[in-house]
Amino acid sequence: MADADALPSGPRSDTKGIVDAAGLLARARFRRHPAAPALRPYVEQYWLIDWDLSQPYASHVVPHPSVNVVFQSLPGQEPFAEVAGIGLDLFTQKLEGRGRVCGVKFRPGGFRPFAPARPVSAWTGRRLLPLEEVFTEVPEGALDAVLSPDEEHARVAALDAFLLAVGPAPDPRADLAMSLAERIRTDSGIRRVGEFARAEGMSVRTLQRLFSAYVGVGPKWMILRHRIHEALEHAETGRDVDWADVAGTLGYADQAHLIRDFTATVGVPPTAYGPQH
Incomplete structure (x- = not known):
């Protein structure tokens, strides 16, 4: 368990x-x-x-x-x-x-x-x-x-x-998948799948297979989705946000990459986000 x-x-x-x-x-x-x-x-x-x-x-x-x-x-x-x-x-x-x-x-x-x-x-x-x-x-x-x-x-x-x-049926691989997924959720320093896999002592392919079987999406998707959730939290404040600073904090190369991912997911850029947009 x-x-x-x-x-x-x-x-x-x-x-x-x-x-x-x-x-x-x-x-x-x-x-x-x-x-x-x-x-x-x-x-x-x-x-x-x-x-x-x-x-x-x-x-x-x-x-x-x-x-x-x-x-x-x-x-x-x-x-x-x-x-x-x-x-x-x-x-x-x-x-x-x-x-x-x-x-x-x-x-x-x-x-x-x-x-x-x-x-x-x-x-x-x-x-x-x-x-x-x-x-x-x-x-x-x-x-x-x-x-x-x-x-x-x-x-x-x-x-x-x-x-x-x-259920549930005991499954040690599910335990491992949950542990790794929780690390991605809580550690903002995890930004690259290759580095994460090496730190966990496994190949990228092994990590990807584990996530496909037990999580349902790949580790890269998880990392990106958690970034969008964090960006959305900033947008929800209703205050002026320094999106260049947020992009850097979330591990994006620049503000343009954050805006592109946010817009593709939410439907509007973070700079235009507002309630009932």
């Missing part, structure tokens, strides 16, 4: 990846909860969103390198659940009327022990439903158990029960 002491102790408290975080939080109730102790080495957090809107709102997220399992109750649709592989592009979700979403966000590398039959890269860029497409056995009534309760701790308990029923 992964070393829980080497991983963050609780859910994230930042808004990294959420475009116009203030706008979303003003319109929807967004909460995070930890998973049961046995699941925490694999699960970063549960996330719950409820909304009741008179006017539609489009939420945008720059996806993290994480697989999510998402239970959804949306206006005009039958409730459903899906496995969302790592999204490569900006994710947009229209919120309207009254709805509810309960999600499981796995740590990078933490999903494979629950669905060991295929490499995690098989799900990258895909959204799969029903859950039986991915998991060998899904507990009967899981969808209703997660979405029906108004009391959110009952929803969290149902998510725990679901995950404990479908």
